[in-house]
Amino acid sequence: MPGNNSPRQLPLALSVAEGRTRDDLVVTDANREAIELIDRWPEWPSPVVVLAGPAGAGKSHIGSVWADFSGAAKLDRSKIGDDAIQLAESGSVFLDAADSGGLDETGLFHAINAVRQNGTRMLVAARRFPLAWGVRLPDLSSRLKAAATVEIREPDDELLAGVITKLFADRQVEVEPHVVQFLVRRIERSLATAISVVEKLDRMALEQKSRITRGMAADVVSALDQGQGEFNL
Secondary structure, eight states, rough: OTTTSOOOOOOOOOOOOOOGGGGOOOTTTTHHHHHHHHHTTOOOOSSSEEEOOOOSSSHHHHHHHHHHHHHHEEOOOOOHHHHHHOOOOOSSSOOOOOTOOOOOHHHHHHHHHHHHHHHOEEEEEEEEEEEGGGOOOHHHHHHHTTTEEOHHHHHOOOHHHHHHHHHHHTTHHHHOOHHHHHHHHHHHHHHHHHHHHHHEEEEEEHHHHHHHOHHHHHHHHHHHTTTTTSOOO
């Protein structure tokens, strides 16, 4: 007879559609200004807007949601050449992680000019405001100083709770509010971490054929704290 060491039945890796519409965004004081900005598109305070905030605050997600509903093209920060200029001439463009290194400064300068000259829009996401990027090209520095800036703050408790609840709902998983609040108090203040935790808890619950409990949440958080990528639970 098989003993207790028999292999666990692993769940099928079913894909879960990640919400990419305006209605999928959870709004709190931490990100309200940024979301109000995309709601006003294309009536922006400046043709170029920089969305700045810490890692995990949701800048990329908000930018991608805006790009999807506005039809904006996504630019590669290291290859902003003639193609990007043509895109900026004909429509909106989104540049993510602009201050992560390898920025094509000359290309960005010309793309901003194309935006300004053709009445299109550019959203730029970065961890820091432009003055802290260390831009070497004076003309680009001047253009960035003229851009409007919007700050997005580290996720607050309300935002994390809303995101975690929605992520579980997207997976058609019901979770008790006290489990959500436990996760909010214990995980890193990062939307990426929230996504990872929900995925791992969903997988664990499927493997164990169990509802998600506070104990399971504690095990996942502990494993994350110890830097474990996989779980032997």
